Amino acid sequence: xxxxxxxxxxxxGLAQLWIAKTVGKAVVEHYxxxxxxxxxxxxxxxxxxxxxxxxxxxxxxxxxxxLAHMNLLFIPAAVGLMGxxxxxxxxxxxxxxxxxxxxxxxxxxxxxxxxFLKHRDQQVD
Amino acid sequence: MVLSAQTAIWIACTAxxxxxxxxxxxxxxxxxxxxxxxxxxxxxxxxxxxxxxxYANFQAATHLLSEALELATVAIAIPLYHERHRLVALWxxxxxxxxxxxxxxxxxxxxxxxxxxxxxxxxxxxxTKSVTTPVAIGISDLIGGDSxxxxxxxxxxxxxxAVLGPWLLRRSxxxxxxAIGLALGTLSHGVGTARAFQIxxxxxxxxxxxxxxxxxxxxxxxxxxxxxxxx
Numbered sequence: 488x489x490x491x492x493x494x495x496x497x498x499x500g501l502a503q504l505w506i507a508k509t510v511g512k513a514v515v516e517h518y519x520x521x522x523x524x525x526x527x528x529x530x531x532x533x534x535x536x537x538x539x540x541x542x543x544x545x546x547x548x549x550x551x552x553x554l555a556h557m558n559l560l561f562i563p564a565a566v567g568l569m570g571x572x573x574x575x576x577x578x579x580x581x582x583x584x585x586x587x588x589x590x591x592x593x594x595x596x597x598x599x600x601x602x603f604l605k606h607r608d609q610q611v612d
Numbered sequence: 613m614v615l616s617a618q619t620a621i622w623i624a625c626t627a628x629x630x631x632x633x634x635x636x637x638x639x640x641x642x643x644x645x646x647x648x649x650x651x652x653x654x655x656x657x658x659x660x661x662x663x664x665x666x667y668a669n670f671q672a673a674t675h676l677l678s679e680a681l682e683l684a685t686v687a688i689a690i691p692l693y694h695e696r697h698r699l700v701a702l703w704x705x706x707x708x709x710x711x712x713x714x715x716x717x718x719x720x721x722x723x724x725x726x727x728x729x730x731x732x733x734x735x736x737x738x739x740t741k742s743v744t745t746p747v748a749i750g751i752s753d754l755i756g757g758d759s760x761x762x763x764x765x766x767x768x769x770x771x772x773x774a775v776l777g778p779w780l781l782r783r784s785x786x787x788x789x790x791a792i793g794l795a796l797g798t799l800s801h802g803v804g805t806a807r808a809f810q811i812x813x814x815x816x817x818x819x820x821x822x823x824x825x826x827x828x829x830x831x832x833x834x835x836x837x838x839x840x841x842x843x
Binding site for chain 2: 501504505507508511522523524525526528529530531532533536537542546547549550553554555556557558559560561562563564565566567568569570571574577578580581582583584585586587588589590591592593594595596597598600601602603604605608
């Protein structure tokens with residue numbers, strides 16, 4: 488009985504997330520915004536939570552397993568690697584170099600700028 | 613959407629492989645090269661090739677997982693809400709670092725791509741690398757990339773950031789969960805966010821927010837940046 492109850496709560500939470508996603512997609516389509524629907528959906532839910540002043544139990548029950556196992560949801564896209572043999576033979580090394588160097592420099596720049604500004608702000612306060 | 617036998621089999625297979633990959637990853641103390649996305653996809657690619665099955669079939673069968681990814685994206689609002697006070701306090705360094713990192717990221721990707729003499733399609737696809745997959749595909753359509761290449765590049769960038777990011781940040785002496793989340797979310801979107809949640813809940817929430825802002829920023833910035841760089 489308890490397990491059944493938990494599943495119902497989970498399903499209800501999923502339904503709420505789905506509604507937010509669908510509204511997000513409708514907004515994006517209606518206003519022709521170049522941003523994905525789910526991102527808008529996330530901002531919508533954030534706004535609703537700020538307005539409510541708390542997180543409904545149902546919603547957090549559905550969110551936790553999704554967030555904990557997000558990696559599972561990336562696998563279908565990653566398997567797409569198998570269809571790109573020819574292109575990767577010609578340009579794979581260049582693509583990899585470009586991805587690797589820019590990602591590492593970007594990470595480095597990000598934490599440097601953030602840490603610098605945060606310390607400066609704290610000194611001013 | 614039809615829930616066919618194929619759908620059930622391939623999703624069960626993917627989930628099973630993922631569960632084993634996760635066990636392996638945990639037993640190996642989160643060794644970066646055993647990131648579950650890397651090991652699971654390697655196994656599944658081997659299985660598909662072994663069974664002489666096409667990627668298109670697998671992709672169609674596991675469509676439900678991609679749908680769930682959209683719900684997971686919405687779900688990031690919840691940890692974000694828990695971090696609202698910190699968000700108000702830190703928004704200025706947060707936004708400036710995010711914009712700075714995005715510009716460095718895009719410019720370096722372009723320059724290295726040019727130096728490596730990438731063809732136009734590959735170069736445009738690489739430029740979308742740090743935004744979450746659905747946005748990346750949208751932008752790539754605007755600037756002339758290839759959407760299946762984009763999907764792979766985006767995931768690979770995510771993995772590079774999730775694998776090397778925590779190592780680089782630890783070496784640079786960064787322990788602030790906000791900084792870790794910001795860097796992983798900005799440079800490695802959802803895969804980085806998943807990694808950030810494993811490090812610290814605060815890091816995960818900020819990674820999710822950074823991913824969202826980076827997606828918005830890049831879709832506004834990239835088309836004009838491409839005109840500037842190419843012109």
